[in-house]
Amino acid sequence: MEKKATQVRFGLFCSLRDNAHSTNRTFRLASLSRERVVQTARQNLEDLPPLIDYCVRHDIGMFRLGNAIVPFASHIGFDPAWWEELEPLFETARHRIEGSGVRLSIHPGQFIQLGSPRSEVVEASLRELAYAHRVLQLLGDNPQGVITLHVGAAHGDHHATMARFIQTFHANDWLGRFLALENDEFHFCAGQTLEVANACGIGMIFDIFHHSINPSEVCFKTIKASWGVKRPKLHISSQAPGGKRGMHADWIDPEDFESLLRFLGDDARNVDVMIEAKAKEDAIAALQSQKW
């Protein structure tokens, strides 16, 4: 491969390996209070600039915020008035992010089911996505920001679920600013995920590890097209040796990265690859030290 590694930017998630700085502190629901929310969110937000600085210094182009950056923000017990105290804290972090060139993402959890047949599940999912949306807005509202989401469970009928997902998406057009859809290893392969993404007019995040477990016929040209003017974002991880199938390893196996470069082909440039490896920044450094 004579591709230049500088043409592929890498992404770090949540914190550094030593956890000295983290954007994912939380607490127990039982101790939910305005004071506790503000205190924890302040810690998470105060750690964001040093993490962004680390990314800038080490040529890391993307950072995934912790889901708990504002703990319980979409929970019914969270008073919306609490945001008044949080917004100035975001303001400070925003100043350090803007101009850094670091792309932000956030990855809401497995409970988000926009395709669920249960309306209360869809409503709760929208509340959580609105929270993630607000976080990205408060941190600069950069259109390159990404809310990473899976289509979700199949609910017994993939096509009916895809149709419900698309309908809910179109009824909530604000979702389109940041949302992107990632293929998963159980329910929705890359081909079906791309189908939903195209119906919504949003980017598709190609996760090559999930694709290896749950494969389908797709090429990068069509995936890239789903992103329009945004930089395509991808995920890579490697199977943990001796671990359960699907479990992430500490490092990225160079052979897996070479597979990704082969999949990208002539388009192995102007893309961002989130490195889902437990050794975090050390796994990124190991990839950066290779001559691809």
Next chain:
DNA sequence: ACTCGTCAAGCATCG
């Protein structure tokens, strides 16, 4: 300072 049971949420799968 340390261990270790438990933690908001949905869903499918495994035993």
Next chain:
DNA sequence: CGATGCTTGACGAGT
């Protein structure tokens, strides 16, 4: 039919 696992493990009571 209860336990497990998911993009990531963190909290906190108990010792």
